[in-house]
Amino acid sequence: MFIEIEPDSTVPIYLQLAQQIIEGVAKGTLKPGDSLPSVRSFAADLGMNMHTVNKAYHYLEEKEFIQIVQKKGVVIHEKGVRKATATDRQRLTKEMRPILAEALCLQLSQEDIELLVKEIILDLKEVK
Template sequence: MFINLDFESKEPIYTQLMHQIIEGIARQELKPGEALPSVRSLAADIGINLHTVNKAYQQLKQEGFILIHRQKGVVVNPDGIPQADEAYMELLKSKLRPLVAESICRGVNADEFIEVTTNLYRDLNKKEEI
């Protein structure tokens, strides 16, 4: 998996790193049980502080995407990612709400918004057609 960070972005580096790892899992470039680089190794490879990588890994662990073992290192959750529940759907709505509101303000209609999200979903989810 290739990590590409935008150091000029307003989005924090650890968040960008998390999103790219999650995208790698969604695209099935990272498989359940697959090892990820150690905190030190990844930090050195992409030229960022190891605390930044650690913060991303800890958040991914908390959300169930990865497991961190003392002996095995960091691995994509071998049991798979926890499935969406009611709490996740509420979180999804709260994250989408400002994007929908801004899209409305910028003149994006519902069909255009749905087309953009559908295309993104298809791009990331090769295993399932909508």
């Protein structure tokens, strides 16, 4: 899996890392049970602070995308791909609302927004 961090982005580095891991799960390049590097190893590989990787891992663990198991390491959670709960839907609605509001302010039509979402989904499902 290739991780690309944009240091000048307004998105915090830990969140960029977490989002790319989630994208790997969505694309199927990371599957439940797959191992991820230790915090120390991943930080060294990416040239970043261990605390940043640790923060990303805890964020992912909280959302049940990874599981941190003593003496086994970090693995993609068996619930990494699952049916959304009502809580998941509420959280996603809250997170998507400002993005959709911005799209409307940029005068994108509902059809434009739907097309954009379809393009993103197709990209995520594309086998690479």
